[in-house]
Amino acid sequence: MHRAKFSLTFVCLYFGFNASVLADQFDGYIQASQQFDEWVEKTGTMPRLTDERAAALLATLSDNRRFLDGITFDDAQLPALMDVCDKANRKVMSYVLFDLRSHVDKSMPAETVQQAVLRLEQRNVLTYQDELSELQPFEIRCMARQTPLLARFIERLKPEEITPVRLRGLEQGRKGIDGFFLGTLISANDISLSEHYRASMLKALAETTSQFVPIMKQDEREKLELTAKTASNSAPEGLKGYVEAIAKNLAQSTCEGLCRY
Numbered sequence: 377m378h379r380a381k382f383s384l385t386f387v388c389l390y391f392g393f394n395a396s397v398l399a400d401q402f403d404g405y406i407q408a409s410q411q412f413d414e415w416v417e418k419t420g421t422m423p424r425l426t427d428e429r430a431a432a433l434l435a436t437l438s439d440n441r442r443f444l445d446g447i448t449f450d451d452a453q454l455p456a457l458m459d460v461c462d463k464a465n466r467k468v469m470s471y472v473l474f475d476l477r478s479h480v481d482k483s484m485p486a487e488t489v490q491q492a493v494l495r496l497e498q499r500n501v502l503t504y505q506d507e508l509s510e511l512q513p514f515e516i517r518c519m520a521r522q523t524p525l526l527a528r529f530i531e532r533l534k535p536e537e538i539t540p541v542r543l544r545g546l547e548q549g550r551k552g553i554d555g556f557f558l559g560t561l562i563s564a565n566d567i568s569l570s571e572h573y574r575a576s577m578l579k580a581l582a583e584t585t586s587q588f589v590p591i592m593k594q595d596e597r598e599k600l601e602l603t604a605k606t607a608s609n610s611a612p613e614g615l616k617g618y619v620e621a622i623a624k625n626l627a628q629s630t631c632e633g634l635c636r637y
Contacts, residue, residue: 402460405443408436409463422474425506437467438510440517454525461518468511471504472497505573513580519553520584523591527633538637546591546637553588554596557581557622561603564611564619571612578618585625590633601626 412433415423423430436442449457479492501508530538530546560577563569589597604623611619 401447402443402456404436405439405460405463408433409467412437412467416470422471422504423507425510434507434510437464438514440514444514444517444521449521449525451525451529454522454529457518457522457525461515461522464511464515464518468508468515471508471511472500474500474504502568505570509570509573509576513576516556516577516580516584520587523587527590530634530637543637546634550591550593550596550634553591554600557588557600557626558603561600561607561619561622564607564615571614575615575618578615578622582618582621582625585622586628589625589628590635593635594629594631597626597628 412423415430415433423433425431425434443460473493473496476493476496479496480489484492526549530542533542560581563574564578566574592600601623604619604626608616608619608623
């Protein structure tokens with residue numbers, strides 16, 4: 377069973393950002409994020425939607441209307457936005473990799489570790505898909521909002537400022553995005569996952585694909601477009617429109633912005 381590793385995060389240090397000062401508009405998100413972390417540390421369990429307090433935390437941490445939609449982010453807010461996206465990613469991965477220490481230890485060969493981690497990810501995605509259906513769409517939309525700002529930042533750099541370290545950071549981010557698209561598209565026909573979960577992911581990706589396209593290499597877009605078209609042939613009727621919208625946006629033939637690097 378193919379699973380995406382749900383990580384879309386650019387590494388801030390590669391781009392020289394300091395996200396220690398947060399915009400006021402994210403205060404509510406930061407507070408909920410801290411409460412989430414305290415919950416996990418105190419209880420040793422992951423917050424579930426079936427718990428009223430946990431559901432309230434997850435509602436805040438997935439509230440794109442409050443923290444993302446209709447807001448114009450300027451260059452000065454990019455570090456704060458990146459920090460929120462990083463926190464969103466960490467929340468997702470805390471579910472996907474929950475109980476990792478019980479399944480992996482330092483004595484294991486590397487191949488055994490990889491297999492153990494994959495099995496754990498598969499189990500946890502199935503177990504926590506209701507919670508992930510809240511958190512992952514926010515992560516996608518957050519990354520989509522920061523990508524154009526990152527592109528603008530890099531495009532304004534002088535040639536000598538486009539260092540190998542920054543290019544590696546860009547490539548890492550690009551690989552994360554490509555892998556996430558691939559995994560999400562394949563999941564469209566994964567009947568082990570609820571249609572609600574698949575729809576939440578595909579809808580968010582369909583609405584934001586155009587914002588990711590400028591960072592993606594042309595050959596990767598073409599491969600993903602083919603994957604999307606193949607997936608749409610057998611996707612459930614309720615998901616087909618999302619997959620087709622993703623394929624349409626991936627079909628752009630231009631290579632502008634970060635695609636050039």
